[in-house]
Amino acid sequence: MVTREREDITERELAIHGVVDQKPTRTEIDAFIESHEFPLVEGSYTTFVYRGPAEAVFLGHWIYGLPSSQQFKRVVGTDLWYLVMELPPDSRIEYKLQRTHHGKLEWLLDPLNPHKASDPFGENSVCHTAGYEIPEWAQPDPEARPGTLKEMVFESAAFGSARKVVLYLPARFRTTRRYPLLVVHDGPEYLKYSGMKTVLDNLIYRLEIPGMIVALTHPEKRLTEYANHQPHARYLTEELVPFLESELPLLKQPRHRGLMGASFGAVASLATAWRYPGFYGRLLLQSGSFAFSDIGEHQRGPAFDPVVEFMNAFREKPKSVSEKVFISCGTYEANIYENRSLVPFLQKTGMELRYVEARDGHNWENWRDRMREGLSWLFPGPLWMVYE
């Protein structure tokens, strides 16, 4: 396979032009495809390629700021289609191909790209530009001792119904030791799409975070419960956490208690901490949907009404709700503006804040890739002290 790592490559030097300009035969196209990995990253250029019958092919992606559909060119007289884009290094981009065939539009995974990512809506193809690598600590490590997952059902008075919670107990769990607690919104999704168990196993094994107990919660009506919903905050703070503290060997100081979530889950985390200031000493907020309106009506739909109301109130009177807050957001997602603009409001409160950005979108693998930095900052492990 040929990969091109020169940084100063010009567009005319791209491998695709060697094919396009030659009026290639079927055999030459076969050879070109077999000898490269796709999408083909050469310097700052990325070439997407599709081969097959179509009337038109587009790249459907979720990069905020670029037209969401980018048209491929067809190599005249062939079934080879291509699109060259200039993309920044260290980027991770989820996409699908949009193919029109027999007048019908289809969304396809890129058949030439083995990299895929899943989310609750299905799968996407993934493009890694120069410099991006799947973090080693996010991949299963046979040496890492595995923690265990245990499902429980919790009767919530706040909701008047039962709630599912998956508990993560670290490897070598001992009732004689006391552990920090992390409560996670959208727990099953974090497990399934962000590989959170693998990440926890690895970071704990590497001593980068302490052995911790993680309560992976699951909503029933997500858009309602996560949008600054009093019963949700009450469920977590007055019911679930006290129950876990009575049943499990947990450290009970706020600095050992964290709340985490992504997108609406980040809103739910901040809103819960806001309703119970000081209870959660650690917040990990990923790509929060922190919609607000400085003037006039927001344009995000009715589900965002309570979010906007909450965020406007928070921005009007920012207050300290936790001790340390870690925020991450992808620069290719629409939420970047809201997250960036939240930072100075949080800084005003005196809370210790760390804000990081990555060239990625609003997706679970972006949230996976930021977990090490966030968790190890909020819950530093005994790396410096333990030599086994």
Add this chain to the structure above:
Amino acid sequence: MTSENRTIWLLGPQYHQPTLGELYEKLDLPDGPIAVVTAGWQEREGEDEELDGHLGGRSLDLELYRRADRVFREDPEFREAHREMQHKLREVEGLYDLRLSYVVGSVRRLLKAEGLEELLRPEQEHAIEQLRELDAWHLKRILDIRGEFETTLKPLEREVIAREREEIRTILEGAPALVITGGHVAVLLNRLRLFGMKELARDKTIVAWSAGAMVLTERVVLFHDHPPQGPGNAEVMEEGLGLCPRLVALPDGKKRLDLSEEDGVASFANRFLPAYCIVMGDGDCVAFDGETFSAEEGVLRLSPNGTVEKVTSW
């Protein structure tokens, strides 16, 4: 320098490649239980079935972690004073870290600087000297705080500690050897110090690894080149028991340090001269007879010239 007629054996980490059993066979120890300290494992102290297997079923855990818990429970005055001392030590460590980041930063920048050798070299050497001075200053601060605590509290004379210590002494009297495992290095060192283990184990053959090896040296140096947070500046934690002089033990150094980074290796090695900075990796074994360290198969030393060299004795 130790003058006792015994050998101290320092091993590489035992997690992936246990070599304790092999050494145990080789030592052919006289009868009696083999005293074991697993206090570095904290709550898991005593969960040493595998360890016991390597020691022919003869291990007897001294339970220093549990004994310390008992001391803190039964002697509230001591517990409070100890907590206060630990608080002071943490404060001092924070201040040291603050200064360290600047001094280490200047050493790193100077080692990468370009210019006339005759002008640059003295600056580099002086910067490393400043680093040594800072380490020495920090050790003195720690010693002062500990000294004040020991003068005031006289730990070894306190009833509960003396009682526990007597039990340990009795076990050790019948034990031909003492094994100290790895784990949390500060917890381990605190427990060994609390019960005056240096004196109690005076004549014993000692086998130790990882944190266990670190606490036997003169200076416990904490290190990691690529922590998830912060710059990874190696720091002196405090004085060890001093049974193995002229050695800075770096367990799992191949994983924790970037040994291909010559400037980093050189500054590390020069900072702790004349001690040898030794990477204790899987399968390594070093013997110290009170005068000389020897490693039959060789061990890796961080050399002051920035390379990593194999040494067999020093």
